[in-house]
Amino acid sequence: MPHAPRGPRVVAIIGPYGGGKSTLCDALVAAAGGPARRGAAPRGGMRIAACNYLDEAWSLLDCPGSVEAMHETSAALAVADIAVLVCDPDPARALTVAPFLHAIDQAGIPALLFVNRIDTFSGRVRDTMAALQALTARRLVLREVPIRDGEAITGYVDVISERAYRYRRGEASEQIAVPDSMEEREQEARAALVEALADFDDGLLEKLIEDIKPTKAEIFDRLHAEEAGGTISEILFGCAERDSGVRRLWKALRHDAPAPVVTAERHGIGQGGALVQVFRTLNAGHGGKLSWARIWRGPVKDGATLDGKRIGGMWRAGEGDLVKIAEAEAGDIVALGRLDGVQTGTVLGGSATALAAPHPPVFALAISTVDRRDDVRLSGALEKLLEEDAGLALHQDAELGETILAGQGEMHLKAAMDRLAAAFGVRLKAARPRTAYRETIRQPVQQAARLKRQTGGHGQFADVTLELAPRPRGAGFAFVDRIVGGTVPRLYIPSVGAAAEDAARKGAFGYQVVDIEVTLVDGGFHAVDSSDMAFRTATRMAMQEALPKAEPVLLEPVHAVTISVPNIYTPTAQRLVGGRRGQILGYGERPGWMGWDDVEALIPHAELHDFIAELRSQTMGLGVFRHRFDHLAEAPPKLVQEVLKAAG
Numbered sequence: 001m002p003h004a005p006r007g008p009r010v011v012a013i014i015g016p017y018g019g020g021k022s023t024l025c026d027a028l029v030a031a032a033g034g035p036a037r038r039g040a041a042p043r044g045g046m047r048i049a050a051c052n053y054l055d056e057a058w059s060l061l062d063c064p065g066s067v068e069a070m071h072e073t074s075a076a077l078a079v080a081d082i083a084v085l086v087c088d089p090d091p092a093r094a095l096t097v098a099p100f101l102h103a104i105d106q107a108g109i110p111a112l113l114f115v116n117r118i119d120t121f122s123g124r125v126r127d128t129m130a131a132l133q134a135l136t137a138r139r140l141v142l143r144e145v146p147i148r149d150g151e152a153i154t155g156y157v158d159v160i161s162e163r164a165y166r167y168r169r170g171e172a173s174e175q176i177a178v179p180d181s182m183e184e185r186e187q188e189a190r191a192a193l194v195e196a197l198a199d200f201d202d203g204l205l206e207k208l209i210e211d212i213k214p215t216k217a218e219i220f221d222r223l224h225a226e227e228a229g230g231t232i233s234e235i236l237f238g239c240a241e242r243d244s245g246v247r248r249l250w251k252a253l254r255h256d257a258p259a260p261v262v263t264a265e266r267h268g269i270g271q272g273g274a275l276v277q278v279f280r281t282l283n284a285g286h287g288g289k290l291s292w293a294r295i296w297r298g299p300v301k302d303g304a305t306l307d308g309k310r311i312g313g314m315w316r317a318g319e320g321d322l323v324k325i326a327e328a329e330a331g332d333i334v335a336l337g338r339l340d341g342v343q344t345g346t347v348l349g350g351s352a353t354a355l356a357a358p359h360p361p362v363f364a365l366a367i368s369t370v371d372r373r374d375d376v377r378l379s380g381a382l383e384k385l386l387e388e389d390a391g392l393a394l395h396q397d398a399e400l401g402e403t404i405l406a407g408q409g410e411m412h413l414k415a416a417m418d419r420l421a422a423a424f425g426v427r428l429k430a431a432r433p434r435t436a437y438r439e440t441i442r443q444p445v446q447q448a449a450r451l452k453r454q455t456g457g458h459g460q461f462a463d464v465t466l467e468l469a470p471r472p473r474g475a476g477f478a479f480v481d482r483i484v485g486g487t488v489p490r491l492y493i494p495s496v497g498a499a500a501e502d503a504a505r506k507g508a509f510g511y512q513v514v515d516i517e518v519t520l521v522d523g524g525f526h527a528v529d530s531s532d533m534a535f536r537t538a539t540r541m542a543m544q545e546a547l548p549k550a551e552p553v554l555l556e557p558v559h560a561v562t563i564s565v566p567n568i569y570t571p572t573a574q575r576l577v578g579g580r581r582g583q584i585l586g587y588g589e590r591p592g593w594m595g596w597d598d599v600e601a602l603i604p605h606a607e608l609h610d611f612i613a614e615l616r617s618q619t620m621g622l623g624v625f626r627h628r629f630d631h632l633a634e635a636p637p638k639l640v641q642e643v644l645k646a647a648g
């Protein structure tokens with residue numbers, strides 16, 4: 001079938017950690033006549049490769065597979081025309097694909113599933129498909145059936161064209177006659193494919209009922225239409241390392257990847273002037289910044305100004321290094337220079353679908369510079385780092401005086417700190433963030449305090465009697481004035497209230513005192529020596545004496561936590577909650593995720609620091625959680641001991 005010129009197309013290569021995405025990307029580039037870069041794939045961020053296959057331009061976005069870098073996959077899906085989801089053939093590992101199936105479903109992007117490592121597999125591809133199907137609403141269909149020689153898969157029969165091929169290493173597969181033994185299996189797979197299509201097409205369904213065999217062209221067209229709409233994805237298989245199935249994948253991509261203008265339409269982008277979307281940002285240490293963008297509408301020229309931002313240099317991914325270009329067209333993936341203040345996800349020249357928000361951070365560290373002299377450069381360097389990596393978050397904890405860097409996991413933060421050192425020369429040390437404990441009192445007390453100072457001429461005098469009483473949890477601080485007969489002049493009473501509240505910032509354990517009522521019941525004054533200052537001081541004295549006598553209690557913040565796991569791990573998640581002084585509130589289906597549960601629980605903040613590591617280690621790396629402050633609860637005696645000991 002001849003192809004009309006469609007413009008440069010973009011493939012997001014996504015899938016779980018170590019599945020062979022980079023190997024497949026290299027194999028695709030090599031099959032297109034580019035340089036073979038086997039084994040040299042850098043670990044970490046997204047890699048952008050470009051090549052021409054049969055005179056058409058392609059960009060390949062090779063995404064990292066780590067669960068801690070999921071936001072990079074989302075960014076790639078937001079700008080790609082089609083996704084290739086690289087899966088492991090072992091049905092027992094299908095679950096690891098779940099987050100990626102969810103991501104393509106959310107993005108509504110056409111996708112092909114490439115079952116890689118077929119060389120290591122002796123099971124049935126049908127079973128792999130069934131395991132994957134349980135995780136997505138998208139209908140999965142087998143496009144090929146494997147030809148086996150003993151255990152090894154040596155080729156395939158294409159279910160639509162009904163042609164058979166034998167793999168040849170480093171070359172296109174060779175067409176062979178369909179082996180007799182394969183016919184029945186191939187017919188079965190073809191029938192299953194047609195049945196799946198008939199679910200979306202009444203005409204096809206009628207034919208099926210009347211036992212009329214649809215033509216190849218009909219099947220092709222239906223499949224193409226459903227794939228373009230993201231309702232059906234076909235499953236191909238191969239071995240990226242031995243080049244098997246790679247040209248077959250190219251053929252499917254050529255056929256199925258929509259033209260950039262079609263993808264732009266899917267994102268609601270109509271006609272108009274230049275429009276680009278930044279999906280990846282990289283800062284070189286010496287101020288050079290590259291914003292990788294998809295051009296939704298072109299042409300775009302170097303030096304042009306879009307939404308007030310001037311493009312200072314334009315490059316395309318080349319063989320090895322970047323290639324400087326002066327102009328790019330719609331569909332291209334380019335690196336744009338010097339777009340100061342432009343964040344990852346920014347759309348210049350119009351509007352487009354926003355990048356999916358990353359999962360809220362699940363791991364945090366309190367950071368500080370190793371060398372205090374780096375402090376001045378820290379905030380600028382952090383700003384650049386956050387610009388590059390949407391999965392990071394930064395905040396200043398004024399109360400505890402800590403700078404908190406949060407992200408998607410321990411490895412993610414370690415990589416971020418390494419990058420800060422390597423690219424910006426700022427070395428950091430990190431510690432576990434402190435917990436913002438609070439305290440309250442259990443016992444009402446009455447306390448009088450008198451300030452009387454005679455220093456030379458003008459003295460100081462104030463006398464107060466305060467009553468401290470506990471309030472219900474969450475009620476906060478309250479000040480009550482019960483002065484009768486002017487024993488404390490009106491004028492000074494607000495100062496007593498303010499000083500009492502101020503003194504409550506540091507209680508018997510050294511933390512802020514909450515949920516108390518302070519009542520001014522009595523006092524005394526001196527016509528000359530009393531002052532605002534004097535009443536403040538007397539109030540502070542009374543508070544400091546009263547608080548330790550009022551049976552102080554340490555309160556710890558408890559967070560409402562939603563833990564999301566594949567439902568076979570729901571009991572595991574519940575057990576982990578129990579192990580962290582938590583309380584299960586309930587569980588139910590995770591909205592929008594087939595086969596996943598949300599477990600709702602209350603867990604003390606102090607127990608959440610390394611929770612993600614344990615959760616992942618027990619759930620094939622898949623479990624995640626989100627949390628927010630819920631309430632304060634009395635800390636158990638053992639924790640009180642620890643906190644007091646740590647405070648010295």
Ligand SMILES: Nc1nc2c(ncn2[C@@H]2O[C@H](COP(=O)(O)OP(=O)(O)OP(=O)(O)O)[C@@H](O)[C@H]2O)c(=O)[nH]1
Binds near residue numbers: 022023024064238240
């Ligand atoms: N047996 C076999 N090994 C493969 C195949 N494809 C890739 N590998 C190997 O699997 C390992 C991981 O491959 P990568 O291509 O780096 O995997 P990846 O998906 O890019 O990994 P991340 O980017 O870290 O998520 C490498 O040692 C590859 O050589 C395959 O088809 N069969």
Ligand SMILES: [Mg+2]
Binds near residue numbers: 022065
């Ligand atoms: Mg890789």
